[in-house]
Amino acid sequence: MTSLLEIAGIGKTYRARERTVEVLTAIDLTVSEGEFVALVGPSGCGKTTLLKIVAGLLPATVGQVRFGGRPVTEPPPGLGVVFQEYGRSLYAWKTVRQNVELPLRHLDLSRARRRELVADALDAVGLGAAGDAYPWQLSGGMQQRVAIARAVAYRPRLLLMDEPFSAVDAQTRADLEDLVATLWKRYGMTIVFVTHDIDEAVYLSQRVVVLGAGVSGVQADIPVDLPADREQIGTRSSARFGELRTRVWTQVRRTPESEMV
Numbered sequence: 001m002t003s004l005l006e007i008a009g010i011g012k013t014y015r016a017r018e019r020t021v022e023v024l025t026a027i028d029l030t031v032s033e034g035e036f037v038a039l040v041g042p043s044g045c046g047k048t049t050l051l052k053i054v055a056g057l058l059p060a061t062v063g064q065v066r067f068g069g070r071p072v073t074e075p076p077p078g079l080g081v082v083f084q085e086y087g088r089s090l091y092a093w094k095t096v097r098q099n100v101e102l103p104l105r106h107l108d109l110s111r112a113r114r115r116e117l118v119a120d121a122l123d124a125v126g127l128g129a130a131g132d133a134y135p136w137q138l139s140g141g142m143q144q145r146v147a148i149a150r151a152v153a154y155r156p157r158l159l160l161m162d163e164p165f166s167a168v169d170a171q172t173r174a175d176l177e178d179l180v181a182t183l184w185k186r187y188g189m190t191i192v193f194v195t196h197d198i199d200e201a202v203y204l205s206q207r208v209v210v211l212g213a214g215v216s217g218v219q220a221d222i223p224v225d226l227p228a229d230r231e232q233i234g235t236r237s238s239a240r241f242g243e244l245r246t247r248v249w250t251q252v253r254r255t256p257e258s259e260m261v
């Protein structure tokens, strides 16, 4: 597989008045085209910071990110992002359809093609009938489906997701996890998924990357050799799932100040 994303020697130090905080040190990570990678680590270890650097939203202090072979210096085309705070990422005064269509307006597409992509994305997330609704008329889980539809309508090569399901109830969360797994296969995207939830990381991904607080480099990179077809009850109750979650937990707990839930 060819590598789509190359993170090389990334370090980030935040400087605020007299205080400096070194958040990331010497992070090297390569993600292949089509891979699903989960990123976990204790609270404050810099997961969101790393995602923002990869997205071109924040400059690194040292190191380089390459996406599709090109250095990332600003948000690159072909990259989509879904954050936790979906409520704030949707425009309340625009309909669901208009929200999903918005990023497509920057692309050189005919109106008919744009409409086709929006309809396909809304169907894919199970909201084919909700195009005329406004976000505030929808439940939290449905709003997050809109945010996901908006990202996939754009057909990104790489989708970055930052704790996208931490604000929804357990049942909705399970449904959204399965939705993302289906979309990943359907669109052939590469996904980097940040989560606090180790079981979620193992359930969804092909590889779990552990970042440590105050640790130089990636702490662990654990392949998830579960069958490709996963199912909430069967997969999570398998012996191999249990072994993998224990391995990831052990790595996360090795880091000081662990605050994992």
Ligand SMILES: Nc1ncnc2c1ncn2[C@@H]1O[C@H](COP(=O)(O)OP(=O)(O)OP(=O)(O)O)[C@@H](O)[C@H]1O
Residues within 6 Å of the ligand: 014, 015, 016, 021, 023, 041, 042, 043, 044, 045, 046, 047, 048, 049, 050, 196
């Ligand atoms: N703009 C900023 N200025 C100064 N410090 C910052 C800034 N943004 C983040 N930090 C600090 O950097 C550290 C890492 O934050 P970040 O949000 O990347 O971690 P995280 O692993 O995603 O945390 P969580 O799991 O709690 O979301 C934290 O200590 C945070 O307080």
